[in-house]
Amino acid sequence: MSESTGGYFYDRTAEYVALLLPGAWAGLRPALAAALVGLDATAGPVVDVGAGSGEGVVVLADALPVAEIIAVEPHAALRTALLTRISGDSALTERVTVLADDVLSAQLPDRISGLIAMNVIGHLTPGERRALWAVLGVKLTPGGRAVLNLYPPYQPEAVPDAPMGEAVIGRRRYSGSAAAEPGGCDSVTWHMTYRVEEDGDVVTEFTASDRWYVLTPAELTAELAEHGLRVSAGDAAAGVQIITR
Ligand SMILES: C[S@@+](CC[C@H](N)C(=O)[O-])C[C@H]1O[C@@H](n2cnc3c(N)ncnc32)[C@H](O)[C@@H]1O
Structure with a gap:
């Protein structure tokens, strides 16, 4: 996994990401489930791009009981958490396949009925993102649907530490x-600080930084229109964007 896909960042942070991301999913779980209602998953597998430790896989499996799921996760540590989660649940082992590639290298099926990319899209450079839209434009079935989330900042601007x-x-x-600071004309640099404490004493504390490409919902809509795809807003608080033909 290359540095541009967050490899070095996740080398340092994977255990903390796996531990703390589920908290962020408290709002994302119902928002994603709502965005998947009515999706016909019989026409092809559903892809989870950057599946991480598998939060989205579980939502997909619950919301789409007949779907075959392809979970793409290039980082070994996060993929370990993903595989551990899947192997502990026979309902998941029967229908989730894990691909250890980045999404543009992964051998995806010719037709997919769905795709999710939760907390992921900013890892892709604008060129990689457009390449993903081209893949989606070719592979997404006529009744298919993709779901991703966008969250602030939508432009290269500072975000105070929170x-x-x-x-x-x-x-x-x-x-x-x-915290974030502007990283160029189309990106920010996120600075993530992780801390471990015992009895009030700090055991570990470090900051890891990663580039994140930003875009507005309007820019997303314009990029996808070039591939015959449309965007509608899902749950606003979760920044959910629903993509159809
Ligand atoms: C913030 S984590 C989100 C994980 C998961 N989607 C979630 O929300 O719990 C971002 C994930 O994207 C993955 N990723 C980064 N670049 C990628 C790429 N080019 N293709 C596929 N996955 C990628 C990382 O390895 C990481 O697992």
Whole structure:
């Protein structure tokens, strides 16, 4: 996995991402489930791009009981969490296939009935993003649907440091916070600070930074229109965008 797809960032942060992301999914789970209502998953598999530790896979499996799921996760540590989750649930092992590639290298089926990319799209450079739209334009079945989320900042601007979540495991409290600064004409640099405390003492604390390409919902709509795809807004609080033909 290359540095441009977040490889170095996740080398440092995967355990904290796997631990703290579920908190962010409290709002995303119902928002994604709502966006999937009525999707006919019989015409082809559903792809989870950048599946991480598998939060989205579980929502897909619950919302689309007949769907075959292809989970694409290039980072080994996050893929380990994903495979551990899948292998512990026979309903998932029967219908989830894990691909250890980035989404543009992965061998996806010719036809897919759905695709999700949750908390992922900013990892793709504008060129990679457009290449993904081209893939979607070719492979998405006529009644198919893709779902992704966009969240601020939509433009290269600063975001003050704010808590991302926390978890207590045994004697230790894990927490994270995130701040962003402009990183160029089309990106920000996120600075994620992770902290582990025991009895009030800091055991570990570090900041890892990663580039994130930003775009507005209007820019997303314009990019997808070039491939015959339309965008409608889903749950606004979760930044859900629903893509159809
Ligand atoms: C913030 S995590 C989100 C994980 C998961 N979707 C979730 O919301 O819980 C971003 C994920 O995107 C993956 N990723 C980054 N670049 C990618 C690419 N080019 N293709 C596929 N996945 C990618 C990372 O390895 C990581 O698992």
